[in-house]
Amino acid sequence: MRKIILILLAVFCFSLTALVIFDKNRDQNVELISPIPEKTDSPMLSEKEDYNNYRAQAIKDLLGEFRSPLENKSPTFVSCADEHNVNPYLLVGISKVESTFGKNACEGNPFGWSSCKTPFQTFDSSCQAVAKGIATLSYYEQYRSTKRIRDLGQTYCPASTGCNTDSWINTVSEVVTELEERELVLSLDELATLTPASKSIKELEINTQVLKSHSAKATGTTLEVIEILIRANERALYKTQHES
DSSP: OHHHHHHHHHHHHHHHHHHHHHHHHHHTTOOOSSOOOOOOOOOOGGGSOOHHHHHHHHHHHHHHHTTOTTGGGHHHHHHHHHHTTOOHHHHHHHHHHHHTTTTTOSSSOTTOGGGGTSOOSSHHHHHHHHHHHHHHOGGGHHHHHHOOHHHHHHHHSOGGGTOOHHHHHHHHHHHHHHHHHHHHHHHHHHHHTTOOTTOOHHHHHHHHHHHHHHHTTOOHHHHHHHHHHHHHHHHHHHHHHHHO
């Protein structure tokens, strides 16, 4: 998976470089071998992909590979996590280590919440309980401060109870990393359309608006790429505004 990510990033970076070189050549009136294609209007903000779809699809794809009974609950993972400002991939990782992605859930509790002492009637109610607990309970304050899965694991799965804390932390971390990588792959096609090359002021403004909206929900490497694109579009917008 990591090799695929690196290859895709290399292609993406090459495309960005090519676009920048093209812009420079055009500005210097360098004769081009082939004609410049007619510029098409960039999609409006309302036509851009809802970023939730990338995260939900990443979760759905992973759970589907494991034939998880939670496969169709991917939108719920995202919505309940967002409601409490928790990473949805964290919840997916917890469901793996606690119940093998819901296959061994205890009384509707795929997260092993409250040491499986609390039954839940619906997946949504269990997801809400875990996300809210991580977001508000005092003993998760250290995790909220650092965002380190190790800090979460030491409270969620303390060694003092006989829980294998290191295994818990490693499993959750692996799931979070894999889902972040899947998110990047799913979002690359759209991100490639949000580069600043050959864009009008209006298009650059739309690009920046869309990217900032996505940055509020993106994770991992995808967030880093989006932040780079935001800065690139803002620089191009500033330059274009002052040249016009």
